[in-house]
Amino acid sequence: MDLIGSGGLIVLIASIVVAVLILLAILLIFVRSWYKVAKADQALVVVGRTQKGVGGSSSRIAVITGGGALVNPLTQRAEMISLRARQIKIEPTAQSSTGVTVNVNGVALVKIGSEPELVRRAAERFLSQDAAIEQFTTEQLEGALRGVVATLTVEQLMMDRQKLSDQIAEGIKHDLLSQGLILDSFQIQGITDKNGYIDALGASEVERVRREADVARINAAREVKARQLATDEANLIEQTAYDRNTAAAAAQVGRARAEADQAEALERAEREQAVLLQGAENKQAQLDADIKKVADADLYQRQRSADADAYGEVKAAEARAEIAAQEAAATRLRAEAEADAVRVTGEARAKAIEAEAEALSRNQEALLAQRALEALVPMMTEFARGFDKVGSITVLGGAGASQHIAGESAAGMRATFDAVEAATGINLRDIIQGQATGRGVAQGLRDDDASSKVPAAAADVAATPATEASPQA
Incomplete structure (x- = not known):
């Protein structure tokens, strides 16, 4: 029941609000239709409305300009004028x-x-x-x-x-x-x-005006001519006076210019004479200064020459004495050096002979083997050089060219060893293969670095012909 009562109250309030709004709308419509506004070039005349005039009198016609008013269409009538x-x-x-x-x-x-x-x-x-x-x-x-x-x-x-x-x-x-x-x-x-009355008036007036205009024009021309003549006469008088003044001024200017030229020429001559005199004086002074300078220079040169000669003689004497002392010291040092060199050379030669004798006594076989090997290398070189003349080698049989050449080299070496043994009684095979040869070679390598290359050189010499012949075979 409470809800129903509340809902009915709300509906009632809403209805009242709607009714009020409707009434306001109707009122606005009526007001809008009743309110009249005059334009800027119009006046609103309301018949049926009382309006007081300027003198205090009232009228049943109201006039409104520049605004508007409410007009009741039932009792009033509005018109725009x-x-x-x-x-x-x-x-x-x-x-x-x-x-x-x-x-x-x-x-x-x-x-x-x-x-x-x-x-x-x-x-x-x-x-x-x-x-x-x-x-x-x-x-x-x-x-x-x-x-x-x-x-x-x-x-x-x-x-x-x-x-x-x-x-x-x-x-x-x-x-x-x-x-x-x-x-x-x-x-x-x-x-x-x-x-045509007005035209006639105009014609006579026009003719009168024309005559007056012609007369005025003639008078104006005469006046202009008279003024022109007067002006020309005045101009002629002014021109004559101007020419006279111009001639007088020109003559005066010519005299002044001639006097100025003469004064300038005189002044120029005086300046030139002064310049010449000053130049002569300057030249004479310069000549005197040059003569004095030359004399002073000669005197100074002679003094310098005398001082230089004396100084040169002193220095030459000092130099000769110094050179003599240095030559004496150098001679003494040279003699001492030569004596020392002779002594050192003698001692070195004596030590070398002693060492060689001692080495010969200790390593006789090794030295002989070394000398034999040194002689063997040239021999093998000469033996191999014989194959240089051979153009090509053709081998018939089972062995190749390299084996054949190696065999020939070995045979030649054996023949050489046999010849040495027959001539000297030294068996090179035993020396080379023995222990004494190893020690001698080692000692020889220490004494002479070049002897270490003998076996390699011999091997290279021995292998060279075989290598060169192999491609030709």
Whole structure:
């Protein structure tokens, strides 16, 4: 039940809010439809609303400009009236005071006044018929224009149109204000006639003006000519005076220039003479200075030569004494060195002989083997050189060329050993193969480094023919 009651309360509140919103919307619609706003060139005229005037009087016609107001359509009526200016052209026919019929063309600008009283007057007369404003204004302008033209002649009309326009505007101003209208401006655009009166006036005036213009032109030309002659005469007088002054000035300038040239030439001659004198004095001074310089230089040179000769003699004597001392010392050192060399050579030779004798006594067999090997190398070289003359070798049988040459070399070596044994009684085979030969060779290698190359050289010599012959075989 509580929930149902709460829900009903909410629905009731919502209904009230909706109803209020609907009423506000309806009220706004009515207000919007009732509220009238006038434009800038309009006035809002509300009939049925009381408005006080300037003098305190009240009227049932309210005028609102530059704003708006609420208008009750049930008891009030709102109308917009235009405040814009209206251009009205008139072309009336009028007679001048002399009876000449003329056509006058004019244009006027008329509008409803913006004051509430003027708007109220215009609304009372022209609110429902706006075109009546132009008709009323045209009739008023034409009537005023005919009345003013009737008081003037054609010449007066042609001479001062602005005055005519001002008189017409002043004549209808009060009549227009009584209707709530204001005449902003009125201008006469043209005045014509059908009889040619105005043209005749214009022709005579034009001819008069032309004659006066011709006379004025002739007088002006005469005056210009007279002024030109006067100007030429004045110019001639001024030119003559100018030429005279110019000639006098030129003569004076020539005299001054001649005097200046003469003074300059005299001054130049004096300066040149002074320069020549100064040059001569400078040259004489330079010559004296040169002579003195030469004399001083000769004296100085002689002194220097004498000093140099004396110094040279002293130094030569000192040098000769020094050289003699050095030669004596060198001779003494040379003699001592030669004596030492002879002594050292003798001692070295004695030691060498003693060592050789001792070595010979200790290693007789080894030395003999060494000497035999030294003699063996040249022998094998000569033996191998015999194969250099052989172009090619052809071997028939089972052995090759290298084996054949090796066999020949071995046979030759055996024959050599046999020849040595037969001549000297020394068996080289035993010496080479024995222990004594090894010790002798070792001792020989220590004594002489070259003997170590003997077996290798012999082997190379022995192998060379075999190697060279192998490709040819």
